[in-house]
Amino acid sequence: MKFKCIIIDDEPPAIRILENFITKISFLEKIGVFNDSLKALEFMNIQSVDVIFLDIQMPQLTGLQISKIISKDIKVIFTTAYPDYALEGFELNAIDYLLKPISFERFYQAASKVNIVPKREINSNKELEFTFIKTDGKNKFSKIFLNDVLYAESLQNYVCIHTAFQKIITHSSLKNVIESLPQNDFVQIHKSYVIALKQIEATDSFSVFINNKELPIGATFKNAFFERIDKNKI
Template sequence: MSTSIRCLIVDDEPPAIRLLENYVDKVSFLELTGTTTKALEALQRIENGDVDLVFLDIQMPDLSGIQLSKIVKDKVQIIFTTAYPQFALEGYALNAVDYLLKPFDFERFYQSILKVKQKDTLPTNSIATKEYLFVKTDGKNNYEKVYITDILYVEGLKNYIAIHLPNKQIITYSTLKHIENALPPAIFTKIHKSYFVAIPHIQKTDSFHVYIQNKPLPIGEKYRKHFFEQINKKKL
């Protein structure tokens, strides 16, 4: 990829395009190559090799963003922009860089851009892609593959972390701060100084706990407001 990241905005809503144009214009290393309201036109531009990064809406006429992503595969990097949180897991399974849930502010947008620009953001003791992690276990070269969508929550244990999966946990020498860079923020949220949880795996909440596989996890006072703001965005 060149010094400037060539990007394309694909959205069928003009106000959404204008917002992204404004955000892109504020970032010196982004070069806007064009915008389109048609996924088929975007496909042609990608096939021509003129694009490095696509800001891609999911709900599009003729061809959805998910379908387009499956067609282009690894030819470009993709940041999904959508008002529908239910597509987040599928988006990350397709190796999207990030998943921006509308409405999003410039700070959240810039966090996504840094994921594209910065390559040295992997947690200590892990090798990560956008779909899974290889987590170091016992031994010099022992790693275990962990799919992002299988992670229920991550627990901090002083100089170690425990990655909780449906049927087991993996403990590795690392910190929550390190693994945070590999966890998609549209899916994972910090509820306590010692816990990151996967929102799709939450069964229920009360004022002080979230429940995952019937296990209560504490919500810290510092994180309560932000957590329930996220939950309210996804309620019926």
């Protein structure tokens, strides 16, 4: 399946980079490029669009204003030189936020989310729950879909959130991360690990296996963990 995408940006060098990246990804099809936000909106009124690579600082209408106007079915990936708008962008349900200059590796990560999102929507009748994790930089937050989280790992003064698609490191304690997660879906198995119950592939008396990774079960958490497991036994 190919996703029809357009670029809305008023910087020719940025447009050329995005066009080049799009040609390298088999499931993306570029159907339009616009440096005028109003013309882009007119185009979307007559043409089906799946994805927008959207600059924020635009004349007439900003990228944030455009994202409020368009159909919620259109996936938005912001492309901007300004990190200060990241949280507001994610609150508008953008699936990613790319900071210029954009590397192909980072672009591909964002595009891969486009390829996953429709499958989530088909398999769920309710809006997916998500949270924001503060990452590097004073004003940068990363959006994480809770359905994607495999486990969280304590790394001294940091926590690494392992998802199905990426690893996100935040300057926080494991305790703070636990408090932000749904208690019915996650459980602590070790002083250094919190896991998503539904992601467990197998378990024995000493370990839990998730995504081909073996995680230890700590003695302090063992009884509580297996009480949770017993509730789901056949």
